[in-house]
Amino acid sequence: MNAKRFLSTLTLLSVTLLSACGKAPEPPISNDFSPLAEHYVRLVLALGEHDGSYVDAYYGPAEWPEQVKQSEKSAADIASAARTLQAQVTAEQLSDPMLRLRQHYLAKQLTALISHADTLASGSRAGFEQQAQALYDTLPPQHALSSFEPILQQLEQLVPGEGNLTERVVAYRQQFVIPQDKLQPVFEQAISECKARSASHLALPAHESFTLEFVQDKPWSGYNWFKGNAFSLIQINTERPIDISRAVDLGCHEGYPGHHAYNALLEQHLSKDLGWVEFSVYPLFSPQSLIAEGTANYGIEMAFPGEQKLAYERDVLYPLAGLDASKAADYDRFLKLLAQLSYAGNETARLYLNNEIDAEQFVALQQQYLLQSEAEARQRLRFVEAYGAYVINYNWGKDLVKAYIEQASTEDERWQRFMTLLTTPRLPSSMDW
Structure with a gap:
């Protein structure tokens, strides 16, 4: 059984058990990130049009890069769209550990995408600490x-x-x-x-x-x-x-x-x-x-x-x-x-x-x-x-x-x-x- 079908079955089972106990079931939290994830991929590909080093690997649908290229989004537009997407990704609280990891992954990757898009849009290079935190989710130690x-x-x-x-x-x-x-x-x-x-x-x-x-x-x-x-x-x-x-x-x-x-x-x-x-x-x-x-x-x-x-x-x-x-x-x-x-x-x-x-x-x-x-x-x-x-x-x-x-x-x-x-x-x- 794949993960999505398993989660759907688990949600249905939970609703059935709650109803049998006479309790009104709470609305199930959506676990399907696929549309959001696709939007993220397209934004990464779009930013790759502004920086040839940005997309290190891609092996998704063959038509997406060409579709993204034709859209001709500016770096500023990409940053704005990424901020909206990040808010959608983080809108719900998830309990399943693997789905929480997925949600966190998308949110942090989008933070990095926004930072890099802002840098490309402004034409100015961010400093070392700003790059480390925004792009790589960490601050390394400093040594004299x-x-x-x-x-x-x-x-x-x-x-x-x-x-x-x-x-x-x-x-x-x-x-x-x-x-x-x-x-x-x-x-x-x-x-x-x-x-x-x-x-x-x-x-x-x-x-x-x-x-x-x-x-x-x-x-x-x-x-x-x-x-x-x-x-x-x-x-x-x-x-x-x-x-x-x-x-x-x-x-x-x-x-x-x-x-x-x-x-x-x-x-x-x-x-x-x-x-x-x-x-x-x-x-x-x-x-x-x-x-x-x-x-x-x-x-x-x-x-x-x-x-x-x-x-x-x-x-x-x-x-x-x-x-x-x-x-x-x-x-x-x-x-x-x-x-x-x-x-x-x-x-x-x-x-x-x-x-x-x-x-x-x-x-x-x-x-x-x-x-x-x-x-x-x-x-x-x-x-x-x-x-x-x-x-x-x-x-x-x-x-x-x-x-x-x-x-x-x-x-x-x-x-x-x-x-x-x-x-x-x-x-x-x-x-x-």
Whole structure:
């Protein structure tokens, strides 16, 4: 029995029982969000006409995008229509837990849509905190850049060589770069292992699949383009050198149990099984992205807990790439320390988006606190200019997901909680519902 028919039967049964007891039944609350959800999808598609990055994936009715395009709604009109729709979505109080999650999901996604539409209509960029709260349903912690100095001091002792710390780190990492002619086999092997480990815990659609491509001239290192019907195009950006640790990271993040698994499972469980049309579209600048990026990043640790990632890289990927596996443990220690600088990237983005620093100062701070080469720092600048406060979804999103998952005490329970995030309409503010 599908969910809608079950709820109708349950309502009818409740009315019958109340009548039999001599009590007048209360009018049943409408649980059919389909017309509202369709309106939401059309508004997302309409806003995508004003921002080419906004609609990350769409696999709903083929005629809707063309119909929306012909309507030629302005960004201001879209924001106004979204406000009206949000009031309709939140008009009733629902008792069913899953329907409350659905209602909350639509309301928060509409908050993000309204904010982004207002920004496009005004032509002015919102600040870091406003973007974080309105678009991603959260406010990340703030750290003074000086708080990262102790980590930099530890790296000073760890990385030998000549020059300043950034120069030494850039030089040190060169010995772990995957040769161009080894990228295809290394990534194919890594994604295969990520899939095998994830599939032993997640019930993936039987027909799911992906295609792997290598591209250049992008502001990101990897991207999953979900096409619907459990199929993804996974792209890896090769314009900058890719070190050996990124094979598993991107294989899990873009593939399994990350974006590909997330989108395929949402499509199966919510779009197909329940007929919830709002899950036929994925607006990038929305709270859904924090769950998507958070699960994708924490999914690396789910698939490779403890020291398993190091062991797999040392025993399989290093030899496949022709790299010196005897250095794997030292590099792993270095990377774990480097990862503690991640939130410094949020702070450079905060300063830049709040107009407290200019582009050149951003690049300099990225080099100083993230230990990036100038080319890497400028690529990051392109990312922040294109995607704004989206950067919080990777580290803060991961930490929120980690806190949710690690409430469980066993591996099986952790995977069950992970599966819950991949198959229900949970957002940052409803994660623990």
